[in-house]
Ligand SMILES: Cc1cc2nc3c(=O)[nH]c(=O)nc-3n(C[C@H](O)[C@H](O)[C@H](O)COP(=O)(O)OP(=O)(O)OC[C@H]3O[C@@H](n4cnc5c(N)ncnc54)[C@H](O)[C@@H]3O)c2cc1C
């Protein structure tokens with residue numbers, strides 16, 4: 001039985017694996033992706049011929065981290081976790097069921113783009129910024145030829161730069177935050193000069209490419225017959241004062257990230273509110289331990305922070321696990337963690353600047369019309385949900401019972417992240433904003449034959 | 459009709475009847491009482507259909523009954539649901555997805571034919587329509603059922619409804635007749651006298667002539683302050699849900715041994731195959747039975763695994779379909795497998811309406827008529843004695 005099972009091989013999980021190896025823990029890492037690296041260190045599948053140039057420094061760095069981690073732990077890639085029950089974690093590895101029982105489990109499951117419904121968001125050609133990044137970075141696929149990249153946060157620049165590098169014409173980058181908001185926070189970014197270098201790496205090619213930059217605007221609607229043809233841009237309060245239409249065949253949208261908490265909730269973790277992500281996330285102590293004994297959490301899975309925060313948290317979590325397993329005494333563990341805590345404070349400081357510069361915007365909740373689909377799996381429209389809440393549904397589970405919203409393939413991972421804002425700002429301010437859909441196994445669709453062979457224990 | 463009896467203090471409302479619990483049973487009782495002209499208040503700790511009625515299937519099946527009185531009440535209900543489906547659709551515009559699709563009691567090759575024949579003889583003697591199918595007949599009726607079977611009994615009158623929608627529809631219909639729903643208000647205390655009841659909630663005290671306790675497996679807790687023993691225990695059941703199935707399931711398909719698991723007094727885990735398709739395109743795989751405690755609503759993966767495995771024995775082509783969800787519900791079980799409908803011995807104004815175990819959706823319609831008749835002093839749809847909480851509870855009442 002392994003000492004530590006790490007779910008997720010992104011920056012957090014990889015850093016944890018390396019640290020756990022140094023502490024002599026017997027460690028297993030699982031990730032549903034067939035390549036390790038997570039979002040930040042995304043790698044090409046092994047079958048790919050790496051393009052000779054340009055070499056991507058982030059991918060390079062990721063490759064080094066991955067190879068160190070692979071020496072420190074056993075890796076099981078292409079294995080998705082669909083259930084957790086005390087020390088038991090249930091896997092689906094290409095249709096083969098398996099159960100891993102370990103002394104400690106670390107959830108390092110990361111985040112994905114925050115789903116933001118607006119009229120036309122389900123049209124073909126409208127994808128999330130993260131999906132665009134994955135297609136370009138992970139699959140070397142060019143998702144369109146003429147694009148608008150819209151949303152909020154520095155990630156837009158990253159995605160836009162990657163699209164340009166892949167040969168997509170990026171006509172405009174549309175940022176919701178106003179210039180004023182950005183300038184106000186400028187002094188707080190000065191202690192982080194390295195970030196300017198990072199910024200210029202993305203900004204320079206974009207400027208050279210001739211992309212237009214617009215601030216204080218959002219995409220109010222995407223239009224087209226069977227595919228997106230135009231996007232309607234609309235100023236937020238304080239932005240430039242005109243609405244205009246831009247012709248595209250690709251719209252990439254990303255208003256920040258949200259972290260699925262289904263695994264943590266199924267395990268029984270208590271949650272806290274994270275302002276950066278504007279959602280509840282697992283509560284943890286300074287060792288990254290959750291409220292459930294033996295269960296730890298690190299990285300974007302427990303709040304907005306970015307890659308360096310994630311890696312530091314992963315490293316600390318491995319020390320925390322060794323401490324829970326009594327492989328390290330309290331003073332030894334603290335001695336190891338102290339410098340990491342200091343670096344974490346600094347890294348979190350920068351994450352907070354970004355959160356303040358690109359705040360979560362409730363105004364986005366004004367965009368959907370009654371006709372806009374909110375639950376893509378069951379085709380439930382906003383008007384139906386609005387009516388259910390007006391008729392007395394108090395939380396998401398009640399919305400679900402009366403509308404089928406959240407009952408489909410994704411089990412509410414998408415609509416569950418979007419609805420609280422819509423409901424509190426448009427229908428019922430007293431709606432239980434922190435309540436989430438009840439998590440039930442399987443957390444991912446699992447083939448019946450896999451489930452049937454999932455080794456009953458009694 | 460309301461007799462005002464304010465005992466002073468914090469009384470915030472006076473009505474004819476308070477119904478505790480907005481599951482399918484409480485909602486149905488509230489509708490029947492409000493329709494009879496009573497001023498009704500429904501007090502629900504959570505919201506409608508958040509208890510067992512939101513974690514079950516909607517089978518209206520006759521053949522899984524286990525005793526004469528059980529069957530008698532069920533047959534009334536069976537008829538009433540067909541009427542209610544139309545009434546609710548016309549009255550409150552909610553389609554409860556009533557479908558008279560018929561059910562198959564399937565006999566696997568591994569055995570069970572004798573028990574199944576005895577069950578059918580009894581049912582037939584009571585006037586329940588059915589038809590025997592041999593293995594080829596089963597294949598024809600249910601082409602995707604490819605597991606080895608000896609045959610099946612086909613019950614053409616069996617039906618299904620969508621229990622959550624039905625619960626909501628009954629609540630809405632009660633409200634249309636003037637009932638009030640107090641959601642998110644747990645009952646904290648109950649006091650009773652010879653002429654009425656006082657119920658304490660977070661809002662204050664409600665007083666009424668009658669209290670109907672329809673709180674499913676939580677009914678014993680609701681009347682704890684009365685120091686009475688309500689013999690209801692939770693028997694947990696789990697369901698797996700399949701989406702995007704390549705397989706069509708035409709009837710309700712249940713294995714014959716299901717009825718033995720219903721009738722048994724075994725507290726240990728039992729699994730029998732129940733498969734039904736719903737209008738939304740999903741397929742429900744059930745189910746398990748296991749006695750537990752009222753707080754245990756979690757899905758257990760090892761049980762889920764067994765349920766799915768059993769379903770694949772009958773529908774092997776489901777192997778490639780995706781299970782997307784599961785849930786667990788708590789059936790309110792009594793020692794003799796009959797519901798508790800009627801007043802408590804020491805508390806004549808407190809009426810129980812619970813204990814339907816795995817047949818509460820089915821039984822709710824007749825139970826509501828029975829409760830309304832008992833309160834209004836009208837004739838009951840079937841003789842009430844077998845269901846009265848004052849009866850002597852013999853374990854394992856069984857027919858034949
Ligand atoms: C598309 C995208 C691009 C980003 N780009 C940047 C960037 O450029 N710079 C930056 O600082 N931040 C970026 N971020 C934020 C990023 O999430 C973090 O910086 C960092 O990747 C977080 O690391 P992590 O280890 O917490 O999670 P991740 O890197 O997200 O890794 C989580 C891993 O867990 C796996 N996983 C999740 N659930 C399961 C399960 N049930 N079973 C098995 N495996 C599972 C996933 O497959 C994934 O590989 C990006 C985020 C996204 C969504």
Ligand SMILES: Cc1cc2nc3c(=O)[nH]c(=O)nc-3n(C[C@H](O)[C@H](O)[C@H](O)COP(=O)(O)OP(=O)(O)OC[C@H]3O[C@@H](n4cnc5c(N)ncnc54)[C@H](O)[C@@H]3O)c2cc1C
Nearest residue numbers: 479481483503509510511514517645674695787818819820
């Ligand atoms: C897996 C499974 C499958 C099933 N399939 C079928 C089927 O096909 N056909 C069929 O007929 N039956 C079926 N059943 C059985 C059926 O679900 C139950 O018999 C029925 O739902 C019971 O309804 P109820 O209204 O008595 O209880 P519930 O629906 O549990 O309602 C009780 C209500 O009381 C409330 N409550 C509890 N305590 C308090 C309090 N202190 N104050 C206020 N309110 C309170 C609860 O919140 C709840 O809403 C199945 C059950 C399971 C578990």
